[in-house]
Amino acid sequence: MTEFPQNGSLKVWWKESTVYQVYPSSFRDSNGDGIGDIQGVISKLDYIKTLGADIVWLNPIFSSPQVDVGYDISDYYGIHPPYGTVADVDELAAGLHARGMKLVLDLVVNHTSDQHPWFQESRSSLTNSYRDWYIWKKPVYKDGQQQPPNNWKSYFGGSAWTYDEGTGEYYLHLFAREQPDLNWETPQVRTAVHEIMRYWLARGADGFRMDVINFISKDQRFPDAPITNSGSRWQSGKQFYACGPRLHEYLRDIGKILKEYDAFSVGEMPDVDDSVEVLRAVGHDREEPSMVFQFEIVGIDHGAEGKFAPRRWEMQELKRIVSKWQTYMIDNHGWNAIYLENHDQGRSVSRFASDRPEHLQLSAKMLATFLGCQCGTLFIYQGQELGMPNVPRDWPMDNYRDIETLNHWKEMTSLHPDDASLHRTTQGEYRLKSRDNSRTPMPWDESPNAGFSVAQPWIPVHGDHLATINAAAQVKDPSSAFWYWAKVLRLRKQYPEVFIYGSFALVSPEHEDVFAYTRTPLSPSGREGALIVLNFRPYEVSWSVPPKLLLSNPGEIVLSNYPSRAGSQLNETTSISLGPLEALVWLW
Numbered sequence: 067m068t069e070f071p072q073n074g075s076l077k078v079w080w081k082e083s084t085v086y087q088v089y090p091s092s093f094r095d096s097n098g099d100g101i102g103d104i105q106g107v108i109s110k111l112d113y114i115k116t117l118g119a120d121i122v123w124l125n126p127i128f129s130s131p132q133v134d135v136g137y138d139i140s141d142y143y144g145i146h147p148p149y150g151t152v153a154d155v156d157e158l159a160a161g162l163h164a165r166g167m168k169l170v171l172d173l174v175v176n177h178t179s180d181q182h183p184w185f186q187e188s189r190s191s192l193t194n195s196y197r198d199w200y201i202w203k204k205p206v207y208k209d210g211q212q213q214p215p216n217n218w219k220s221y222f223g224g225s226a227w228t229y230d231e232g233t234g235e236y237y238l239h240l241f242a243r244e245q246p247d248l249n250w251e252t253p254q255v256r257t258a259v260h261e262i263m264r265y266w267l268a269r270g271a272d273g274f275r276m277d278v279i280n281f282i283s284k285d286q287r288f289p290d291a292p293i294t295n296s297g298s299r300w301q302s303g304k305q306f307y308a309c310g311p312r313l314h315e316y317l318r319d320i321g322k323i324l325k326e327y328d329a330f331s332v333g334e335m336p337d338v339d340d341s342v343e344v345l346r347a348v349g350h351d352r353e354e355p356s357m358v359f360q361f362e363i364v365g366i367d368h369g370a371e372g373k374f375a376p377r378r379w380e381m382q383e384l385k386r387i388v389s390k391w392q393t394y395m396i397d398n399h400g401w402n403a404i405y406l407e408n409h410d411q412g413r414s415v416s417r418f419a420s421d422r423p424e425h426l427q428l429s430a431k432m433l434a435t436f437l438g439c440q441c442g443t444l445f446i447y448q449g450q451e452l453g454m455p456n457v458p459r460d461w462p463m464d465n466y467r468d469i470e471t472l473n474h475w476k477e478m479t480s481l482h483p484d485d486a487s488l489h490r491t492t493q494g495e496y497r498l499k500s501r502d503n504s505r506t507p508m509p510w511d512e513s514p515n516a517g518f519s520v521a522q523p524w525i526p527v528h529g530d531h532l533a534t535i536n537a538a539a540q541v542k543d544p545s546s547a548f549w550y551w552a553k554v555l556r557l558r559k560q561y562p563e564v565f566i567y568g569s570f571a572l573v574s575p576e577h578e579d580v581f582a583y584t585r586t587p588l589s590p591s592g593r594e595g596a597l598i599v600l601n602f603r604p605y606e607v608s609w610s611v612p613p614k615l616l617l618s619n620p621g622e623i624v625l626s627n628y629p630s631r632a633g634s635q636l637n638e639t640t641s642i643s644l645g646p647l648e649a650l651v652w653l654w
């Protein structure tokens with residue numbers, strides 16, 4: 067290893083920041099139309115500040131027909147009217163800046179809405195000057211039958227190509243047909259994106275989360291994908307567009323603009339599990355996005371036939387994946403984005419711990435410790451700080467709103483109309499992994515609609531556990547998940563050499579129930595290290611403190627989700643019994 071980070075030059079503000087993600091439509095409705103809005107966010111800035119977050123990332127707020135809740139943008143300079151106006155965004159930025167916080171917007175530029183004027187122009191004729199702004203291809207013919215240009219599948223079901231009668235060609239859409247992919251090979255497209263970025267940065271945004279940013283460069287041969295799912299006509303073409311040939315050229319152009327503004331940046335990078343590949347973007351000298359969301363952890367319970375196929379994950383896999391990203395980025399001067407939840411994921415207590423009512427708070431705190439003590443910029447998704455679980459067992463299909471879930475259900479039930487058992491298991495998988503699990507309204511208090519809105523919300527409120535899973539109750543209760551998260555964020559700020567910049571090592575890697583790791587400062591610091599011990603099981607387990615660690619300074623337990631443990635010592639005994647879902651942090 068080289069001298070990192072002794073020289074201090076690799077210490078930057080965005081490594082020490084915590085991001086709080088707001089899903090605007092489900093956060094807080096200020097005007098009683100059942101849809102969250104920007105004024106609603108403004109009214110809760112003190113809440114986010116109290117938690118200790120430094121940055122607010124908003125999912126897309128721009129003009130959009132809302133086929134995919136804003137990931138289908140029809141005007142990058144306008145705001146979706148139910149959310150508010152550009153003046154509201156200015157007010158939000160000012161409100162954040164006044165609190166010493168920052169605003170991050172969602173830049174969705176792999177695709178636009180099919181209602182964007184660029185696409186309307188593009189589809190209008192073969193010779194329109196916008197034709198090459200999107201990816202158009204002639205049909206192919208097999209056995210006299212017209213076919214799409216290749217066999218790529220869309221993430222939201224079916225072929226990734228849609229035939230457009232008007233001009234007799236297909237256009238590519240890796241997501242919904244209403245989300246045509248932009249053609250980044252066209253220089254004007256890149257310039258248009260750069261203009262959007264400059265506009266919002268100049269207006270007060272402090273950076274971007276960049277949607278599927280590793281998909282923007284496609285292999286221009288557009289070959290058929292190998293058959294990985296024999297049950298389907300459509301196959302994943304990821305090897306031809308995830309981290310494509312010109313990706314880093316495009317990212318460096320973006321990076322220049324980000325650098326000019328000292329902006330925050332996180333790229334979303336699905337479908338790459340190769341840390342060497344990811345380092346090409348996030349290496350400290352790359353000047354591309356500062357960090358990316360990788361999907362290896364949140365994909366751990368996806369089955370071989372896709373996200374909604376069942377899969378049980380093993381502790382050893384989780385350890386391998388976490389350890390891989392932690393050590394690789396620390397050793398190679400890259401940087402991780404640390405998350406378990408966002409608007410596309412099921413709730414972490416339900417997927418990674420236990421969401422039985424008696425375990426909810428313990429689970430939330432255990433996972434807060436797991437995440438919050440890792441190396442990387444921490445992302446917290448609205449409601450995660452309260453320990454919100456997935457939708458209840460009796461959540462009917464009618465309650466789902468998400469295009470991915472609905473398309474999947476439609477496709478599955480039309481292929482297997484009478485397979486009741488498959489329908490049941492699939493619904494079970496939705497209750498684990500449907501994107502709607504995280505999109506239910508934020509519970510602010512126990513009043514009707516959980517204090518989210520005076521009107522009926524656009525998606526039903528999660529009605530269970532409302533007495534404890536609401537912001538007002540938790541802010542009042544010093545022993546809540548909310549205040550536990552606040553402590554985690556404070557620990558990071560208090561001991562950055564340990565928790566932000568320290569190295570990472572697994573402890574007792576072979577243990578099947580306990581995830582334990584150390585963080586050790588790389589440069590001189592008041593503290594020599596921390597040991598994080600997490601019982602992922604909802605029952606008691608025993609664990610032995612490795613003798614090597616017992617030789618160190620006595621230290622103290624600075625954080626635990628079991629009040630009896632706080633302040634006690636670990637060095638008096640080698641074997642300890644950990645309570646269900648117990649977490650502890652020993653600092654020495």
Ligand code: ISL
Nearest residue numbers: 134137174221241277278336373410470
């Ligand atoms: O959640 C997923 C479907 O299983 C992911 O594959 C997801 O589609 C992928 O991570 C890309 O997500 C992003 O782009 C999508 C949008 O629907 C998601 O909300 C967004 O986070 C298209 O813009």
Ligand code: CA
Nearest residue numbers: 095097101103
């Ligand atoms: Ca509203």
